[in-house]
Amino acid sequence: MKVVAFVGSPRTEGTTDALVRQVLNGAEDKGADTAIFHIGLLDISGCHACMKCRKTGVCVQDDDMKPLFDEIRNSDCIVLGTPIYFYYMTAQMKAFTDRLFSFVGDNFEKRLGSRKTLFVVTQGADDPEIFRAQIDSMISAWGMVGLNVAETIQACATSDKEQIEENEELMEKAFIAGQNLVD
Ligand SMILES: Cc1cc2nc3c(=O)[nH]c(=O)nc-3n(C[C@H](O)[C@H](O)[C@H](O)COP(=O)(O)O)c2cc1C
Structure with missing residues (x-):
């Protein structure tokens, strides 16, 4: 069982990373192999709308998204994490999401099939x-490509990873969610 996580925050040691890592700890506890990618650090352009992938299923762009398509294809489960930036996902996570267009077929069929997905969202507001x-909209967007969000872990009123790590209830919830993801 392979679980692949994508963190949309530019902060590699931020609140989203802390929660996503705890989800992965839970998945590993149940025997899963895990990998984490900080897409906030990668060079991922938005979709160029060239429409080549409509026919081929393959994105023509040669950037850091290229290996991530295979990571997703070869996964059993996915974890998507993003902070709220101005009422939505981060720009980095939006670029990543738009690039998933190649997984949508001409008649909106899901070329990827489906992947059980866990969503981690962090926000400053309490x-x-x-x-x-906005959260429902993100879940709908990912559902279009077959990333079916089964559970959402949400951290409110947060800006530092210490706040997450000291929140025993939230950490326990994230751990159990990771276990359930692969069960
Ligand atoms: C550019 C920017 C925009 C933000 N916009 C919002 C927002 O609209 N609503 C909100 O509640 N928090 C907002 N925040 C706060 C973050 O969502 C929050 O601090 C989150 O925990 C940061 O996650 P990270 O530590 O993984 O980067 C914003 C932060 C930044 C840097």
Whole structure:
């Protein structure tokens, strides 16, 4: 069982990374192999809308997204993590998401099939409902390519990883979610 995680924050030791790592700890506890990619550090352009992938299923761009397509194809489960930036996912996570277009067929069939997916979202605001519409929209977008979000772990009123690591209830929830992801 292979679980591959993508973190959309430019901070490699931030709150999103801390929570995603805890999810992976839970998955590893159940015997999964895991990998984590910080897409905030990678060179990933937005979709150029050349439409070549409509026919071929392959993106023509030669950037850091290229190996990630195979990582996704070869995975059993996916973890997607992003902080809220101005009421949505980060620009880096949006570029990554747009590039998944090559996994959508001409008639919107899911070329990838489906992958059980866990979503980690972090935010400065303390109200867990304030971004409900945006969170649902992200989940719908990923669902279009077959990344089916089974559970969402949300951290509110947070900006530093220490706040996450000291929150025993949240860390336990993330660990169990990682276990459940691969069960
Ligand atoms: C450019 C930028 C925009 C942000 N926009 C929002 C926002 O709209 N709403 C919110 O609640 N928090 C916002 N935040 C706060 C982050 O979502 C929050 O601190 C998060 O935990 C950071 O995750 P990280 O530590 O993984 O980078 C923003 C932070 C930055 C840097």
